[in-house]
Amino acid sequence: MQKLNLPSYAFKLKSNENKTLIFDNLRKKHVVLTPEEWVRQHFVQFLIEEKNYPVSLIAIEKQLTINNLKKRTDIVLFSSDGTPNIIVECKAPNIKINQATFDQIARYNLKLNAKYLIVTNGLQHFFCMLDKEKETYVFLQDIPSYKSE
Numbered sequence: 332m333q334k335l336n337l338p339s340y341a342f343k344l345k346s347n348e349n350k351t352l353i354f355d356n357l358r359k360k361h362v363v364l365t366p367e368e369w370v371r372q373h374f375v376q377f378l379i380e381e382k383n384y385p386v387s388l389i390a391i392e393k394q395l396t397i398n399n400l401k402k403r404t405d406i407v408l409f410s411s412d413g414t415p416n417i418i419v420e421c422k423a424p425n426i427k428i429n430q431a432t433f434d435q436i437a438r439y440n441l442k443l444n445a446k447y448l449i450v451t452n453g454l455q456h457f458f459c460m461l462d463k464e465k466e467t468y469v470f471l472q473d474i475p476s477y478k479s480e
Contacts, residue, residue: 332369333424335453340376357391366423370453371405374421383477384408388416395442404439415443417474422452433457449474 343354345361352361353372362368375391378384388409395402406419420436422428428450436448440461448468450457459468 332364333366333453335370335373335424336455337373337377337453338381340373340380342372355391357386357389366425367405367421370424370451371421373453374419374449374451375406378406378408378419378474382474385477395439397438397442402439404443407443407445415445417447417449418443418445419449419451422450424453426452428452428455428457447471447474 343361344364345352345354347361351364353364353368354360355362355372357375371391375389378389379386388411390404390407390409392403392405393407395404404418405421406417407415408417408419410416418436418439420432420439422432426432432450433448436450440448446461448459448461456474458471458474460471462469
């Protein structure tokens, strides 16, 4: 798999029926290792190990319904009170992050109302904070660590 602009982590990989699987520690099961999953697993580990987010506050592929359509967020980080705090949208490294990507995560946020949004393809990462008064997003240099929320 491609080297990402994230720290390297030791993942448990295995082969099954000509597919490579990666063990997802949060979902407690092996999942098919796609380029997007590679980014998601790295970013989850980054949030846990570098930004100190507790595993108990992280959900992967959380389902939500928007306009009667079932959608899934890649990663949602919750505040200690259980409200969504950060939504992360992961794309494969070969997918360019563009306005459509931001539109997608913004639609999710209409439902979840998180304070922060993150879009990543493993090579580029965009962090922004919702300014509710101005109804705009303010881009940040870095994602806040858990302690500083």
